[in-house]
Amino acid sequence: MDSREIRSDLIELRDALRRFAEERDWGRFHTPKNLATALSVEASELLEPFQWLATGQKDELDETRLEAIRQEMADVLAYLVMLADKLDVDLFKAALEKIEINRAKYPASKVRGDARKYSEYGD
Template structure:
């Protein structure tokens, strides 16, 4: 029997195993993971700093590789934080998308970048 696993579950299990092999469990508290996630997000932003828009044509291969690696770090810390917090990340994302759909009806906000409280 084949069990279908979504990619987030697979990444969660790989991250769990990676941390367990290194006995990092005591360090992977929700607070520490949230802080690490923030640091990695800042490192991602660094690759775009001072670029006009960050569009693909402004990036060389070194920047693309750095962005790819930082995005992976952000994703892995996010998955680990969700795991430690008991959050089903896929379900939470789908729930949040539905809430955003209600907050930002397409016919009212199309082409408008303002926050929902401003229109």
């Protein structure tokens, strides 16, 4: 899948979410604050199937947990796309820009195999 297809898929998803909300007259509830709050709640719910697992690796997840994770991931994505829509953020472009920011913060030659935060590396 190339970048044009991904961007097109995000636009298609945005449009489907717009239609879904319009059909229910929910647009007035979808303020940036409410969408950010819902996004946070759904992201927290994404953690629930992992709770109490020894490592949280995929091999510990049964079909029920995998499906719950899939559903929560869909909720997180939906709220993120709706929030971006309300704030006129091009998610695809923002993600690519963030990769470049992180590339500068975390040069591969310096951080390979080390998960510390960039501020912990020193010069």
